[in-house]
Amino acid sequence: MSTAIASPRAFKADAAFLRGLGRAFAGALIFALPMLMTMEMWQLGFYMDPLRLALLLALTVPTLVGLSRFGGLRPTARLRDDVADALVVLLVAALAAAVTLYIFGILTPGMSAREIIGKIVLQTVPGSFGAMLARSQLGGEPEGEREKDPPTYWGELFLMGAGALFLSFNMAPTEEMVLIAYKMSAWQSAALALVSLGLMHAFVYTLNFRGGSARPDHIPAWSLFARFTLVGYAIVLGVSLFSLWVFGRTDGDSLKEILSASIVLGFPGAIGAASARLLL
Amino acid sequence: MSRSDAGEPQETSPSQPALESTSPLEWVIAAIGGLLVVAAIAYMVVFAIAEPERPPAVTLSVTSVTTTPGGYLVSFRVANAGGATAAALQVSGELREGGAVVETSAVTIDYLPQQSEREGGLVFTRDPEDLTLSLRVEGYSEP
Incomplete structure (x- = not known):
């Protein structure tokens, strides 16, 4: 590696890397700005359980490594390159968050x-997702050239979970999730769950968005529905429940309210999971 | 984590230009990022373990009394030395003249995080210099 530093190829690679950093910074801002400008996110920063915050950050690392496999800053050959990318975008996202919060006057002297x-x-968590996705969403290279092998079944499920997290993380910290759950009757909650399932299935298999999966003729529709949409929705609900729990939104609530809030947050989550192949 | 790729080819050959390997510069930045992540997680975990569950412990001090067009402004600072955040912190002030309360004023501080301080002000129509001023924290809710 030491001999590579001097070679012109390495300089070219470094220039490309720095451009990638800039792109990652832009991605962190684009995705995290709504949260950087959300009051609940500032407040959660100091009053949420430090252990849950540590767990959230710890889980972000493997999620980013997984995202790097499917998108990421650059085409990567080996797992350790994905790990490097994940750590780089975390640093970029932390910088973006620190600078923005300071300019907004959210970080001031007198704070512990x-x-x-x-x-x-x-704020680093959503920012790092945005930074990682910057490559696939804002990247310069044509998509086709770096299209990797189509994800396996498990890869597909991972992408759905990441897509759900991508959209639901925006909304999970807000008061409105729990408020909407309070306002809905049990019938409306059940209806929302059915609507989410229907939209998920339609988004992926019927509307034929770019990146959506065309239904292979030899697989019956009920099989796809059971293996992808139903399982996907279960993942979405799990992601929703986790997000709510991390932000302390489930503490002290009854099981009915927790389930109802998960379904409410699962609505954007389902849209995110269904469009994961579009977004990620 | 670092060993998991041991079985794969050592270096990307030049015939596969699409797959970039990680440059030394990127490794440096990745190392800083990794260090920060580990430090942040360690800080939160240590904080959670080392800080016992303690209620908010709020102290209040008057920083200045100034005359404004709207009245006499009593600026104060509240500091929370406890282990939990106080939300909707109620601060009230009284002006007394010979034991009798002649004026009251109150304000709510949205959030006072643990180990942090916030500033606020109470406005009175009478000059606090001539009277006995007392400020106190009335209560808070858990966030």
């Missing part, structure tokens, strides 16, 4: 280290 670190760490 816990408060400042908590605020930055919490």
Whole structure:
């Protein structure tokens, strides 16, 4: 590796890497700005359970590695390159969050280290998703050339989970999720779950978006529905429940309210999961 | 994590230009990122373990009394030395003249995180210099 530093190829690679960093910074801002400008996110930064915040950040790393497999800053050959990419986008996202929060006056003297670190760490999570996706969403290279092998069944499920997280993370911290759940009757909750399932299936297999999966003729529709849409929706609900729990939105609530709030948050989550192949 | 790719080819050959390997510069930045992530997680975990569950412990101090067109502004600072955040912190002030309350004023501080401080102000129509001023924290809710 040391001999590679001097070669012109390495300089070209570094220039491309720096451009990638800039793109990642842009991606972090694009995706995290709604959250950087959300009051609940600042407040959660200091009052959420530090262990849950640590768990959230710890789980972000493998998720980013997985995203890097399917999109990411550059085509990668080996797992350790994906790990490197994941750590790079985390640093970029943390910088983007720290700078933006400071300019907004959200980080001021008189705040404890816990408060400042908590605020930055919490914003780093969505920012790092945006930074990682910057490659696939804003990237210059034509998509076709770097299209990797189509994801396996498990890869497909992972992408659905990431897509659900991508959309639901925007909304999970807000008061409205729980408020909507309070306002809905049990019938409306059940209806929303059915609507989410229907939309998920339609988005992927019927409307034929770019990147959506055309239904192979030899697989019956009920099989696709059971193996992808139903399982996908279960993942969406799991992601929703996890997001709500991380933000302390389930604490002290009854099972009915928790389920209802998960279904509410699962609605954007389902849209995100269904369009994961479009977004990611 | 670092060993999991041991079985794969060591270096990407030049015949596969589409697959970039990680440059030394990127490894440096990745290492800084990794260090920060580990440090942040460690900080949160240590904080959770080392800080016992303690209620908010709020102290209040008057920082200045200034005359404004709207009245006499009593600026104060509240500091929370406890282990939990106080939300909707109610701060009230009284002006007394010979034991009798002649004026009251109150304000709500949205959030006062643990180990942090916030500033606020109470406005009175009478000059606090001539009277006995007392400020106190009335209560808060859990966030």
